[in-house]
Amino acid sequence: MKKPALLVALSALLTLSGCSREFVESMYDVDYTTTNRFANNLAPQPGQLTKDSAALDQLMNSFSGQVERYWGENDALVASKRQYVKYTDGYQSRAHVDFERGVVIVETVAKTDPTQHLKSAITTTLLTPENPAGVDLYSDSAIELGDKPFLYGQILDNEKQPIEWSWRANRFADHLIATQLKKRAERFHQVYYVEIPMVADHADKRGYKYAHIVRDASRRYGISEDLIYAIIKTESSFNPYAVSHANAYGLMQVVPATAGADVFKLVKKRSGEPSPMYLFDPANNIDTGTAYFYLLRHRYLKAVKDPLSLHYSMISAYNGGTGGVLKTFHHDRNQAMTNLNRLQPNQVYWALTHKHPKAEARRYLQKVTNYQKAFNQGKL
Template sequence: MAIISTNRLALVLLSVGIAGCSVNDAITMAISKNPQTAFRKITKNNTERHIKKKIGSRELNEIYALARADDPQAFIETKAIIYTRSYVNKVLARLTGDIRVVWGNREIITPSNKRYVKYTENYKSRAIVHFDKGLVTVETLDQKQSQQSLQRAIVSTLLTPDDPRAVDLYSAKKIKLSGRPYLHGLIEDQKGRTVDGPKTAESYAKYLLSNRYKTRTVKTAKGSEKVHYVQFKMVSDYQNRQAQNYKSDVVKYSKRFGVSKSLIFAIMKTESAFNPFAVSSAPAYGLMQIVPSTAGIDSYEFVKGYKHTPSKEYLFNSHQNIELGTAYLHIVDSRYLKKITDPVKREYATIAAYNGGAGNVFNTFSKDRNKAAAIINRLSASEVYRKLRDEHPRSETRRYLTKVLDARKQFINI
């Protein structure tokens, strides 16, 4: 009797679900020596073209490659990422289209990992918060009531709550203003008072309109239009204040999962610059930039005891994001990299793995994981660091390791 591997079975289920294969066809493919060839033969070219339209040629080739490999976990993770990424891209494309209609091609600004962007007033007003620069820009294209629209947008920006249920980054829906602002402690008015409630927000908005109001001209579908805007900075030590805002959670989960506080803070700064609404195309969400279908599933199961894919709303919640992110650092350290015996070397590897995966950490030293672990254990900590910094297969991860270690120095005494 032929034994069907997990990854082949997954490909079978995928083909039945997407391509509409019969059960007999699915069985034929599952027991074939080359599932890719069988898949193409059974589904024929027209169906394959249909599938490529649905998930993309590159993604389909990834599925073929993984179907030939004996790595079912990688298959499942890749499939999940493919569909999640596809959904996020569709949402982002819709948002981009809505922005283009109002602002034109040259003024399309969308949320990212270190930049909060929120549109309101039918996309005519927007707030842009650069967490890596500590700079806030609020602007509007409303020509009839520019001052009133700009004032509303400023107040809304200052009082936006640290609550993902109140904020939809992918639409122009109005923000529900209630609870503690996510910019709490980061903005001070002209008198040095913390802006943290309706009264101080209204007062500061009026001051900004009287003293910081500016205009610029942009080209939209309607022609040349005037943008009315204000800019203001966060407090000078905003990053330390942000760290203080999340300190209680960091301390709590640092103790629970045995992860250094300074490392958690450094990961947060490097991943999102402390932007609780951070998003990326991975797709990853929140302070510690967790990908729901990979790190999200692993850490959620570890914390809650059952498998579940956390939503972006769940990950935008700073308490939950720090919990899962710290749990994932623990998982990487104690599970995926447990063959590395020295804690300093293992920490370097954990930082690199958080960004580029444990597999790539081992591949830096050898394609064989056991050999790679033996090499790492034989080298000094500084040699392991240099190897990861200079020879890791992903340039992003090489830079990431250095950034995290540099950022960590800032939070040693917090």
């Protein structure tokens, strides 16, 4: 299979920029919501990799320029951790899956026969496969259909049936256009679109797909299943297509140059770092993310004495780094560990959720522990 342009481009950017989540977040309080700025960090054209900064800037701006050409600056969207966005049809149509709101929006700005363009976009969206390797999110390239649809069971048609085959997808598309077609006027164009609600337990249905992978990783590394599920829910809402402008990929949002490289070197005993294509595979991603928790427990934070304090520290470190955890307690690493071990677990939790140097990391620990509780109560 030919490598998607996204994966080739991102690999180059990782090499050339040396950028990591820890570096970005040490400079900024990162907001991972959808942003046009993310598109400026991607180079969608394969075979054009160069260290010439001007050429690289041109490549990185190519995708966002194409999007804005058809949709305008104010209506441009790109994929993020919890937002799947894919352009097709020469950038005239797009699918937008909002995992937080539980809605799929399919739109077109085609000026000629827009309903036919919209129908094609709807059927393609409904049949988009589970495997992210066949989908280039940062071009208008066609999607390779054939595998079981990613949204299977997360959307039901007008007969309350899941959609797996083209005949049902086409029939549902006709129904949506006949009964749910909407229009809105943007500055330079008319948008035709439909909104498709996802089932109430869509996150659970995505999560069930990975149950055997999570179970295997839990046993392999001695990390609890509820923690793995809570991390995936927090990081990507079980979106295997998840990407961030901090160079993190997949379900557990693994950064290749940091956590990924550590796992390769210290756990897998292999050189280099995982590629984006490697991390877009759910099994590889969950294995790598869980292996990194193993390193946090047995290497980077092994001096934390209380098991619950260690648990909180591991979660915080997964997001903000081990250094961020220690800086919460003192600027000197040895003194920080001494101070941490003097505290009760509830005090460690309070410190990490109130005094951690990064606001995003403070919120992160709260989210993960809440999701763990929900999982153990059967509500995740």
